[in-house]
Amino acid sequence: MDPARIDAVIDALAGEGWCVFEDLLPGAATAAxxxxxAALHASGELTAARIGREKVxxxxxxxxxxxxxxxxxxxxQQPYVExxxxxxxxxxxSLMLGLVESEAHYAVYPPGARYARHLDQPHQLEARVVSAVYYLNADWRAEDGG
Incomplete structure (x- = not known):
């Protein structure tokens, strides 16, 4: 990854608390x-999402x-994980966040599905410090939200 782009993300997070980091991966990696x-979803290998410690x-x-x-x-997944x-x-x-690990998952939202407004720090736990969304749908636009 380009160090200048990473520095821009760090500056935005430190200043605004959020940022948009476009084109994290090359187009071929995003397409993969x-x-x-899509293949996992078509074969039924994605499961209904659950929430909380109890995974309900x-x-x-x-x-x-x-x-x-x-x-x-x-x-x-390898380029994204890297x-x-x-x-x-x-x-x-740079930010001394003490992040120990990363986690990632695919999420597919059928038409009309949603994820209600929420906090990524359930029950005041401080384990999750940074959250990211990487859109894989080619036709996503900022006005679509997310």
Whole structure:
């Protein structure tokens, strides 16, 4: 990853608390992720998303997910996992966040499905410090939200 782009993300997070980081991966790598996600979804290998420690189904969200095995990513997932690791290390170095690990999952939202407004720090736990969304749908636009 380009160190100047990582520095821009760090500056934005430190200043605004959020940022948009476009084109994290080359187009072919993003297409490989999208293809793998679509194939997993088509074969029924994504499951109804759950929330909380108890991992219960909820009307708060209507997506289907599959978590990455971060220590054994697929070939399609490898570039994304490497990018997350580079960002994690840079955040620790520059922002002293103490991030120990990263996690990632595919999420597919059928038409009309949603994930209600929520906090990524349930029950005041401080384990999750940075959250990211990487859109794989080619026709996504900022006005679509997310």
């Amino acid at each position: 992720l999208a293809g793998e996600c 189904a909820s009307t708060l969200r209507g997506d289907h997910t599959r978590w990455f095995e971060m220590d054994a990513p697929t070939a399609a 990018a997350l690791e580079a960002l994690r290390l840079a955040f620790n170095r």
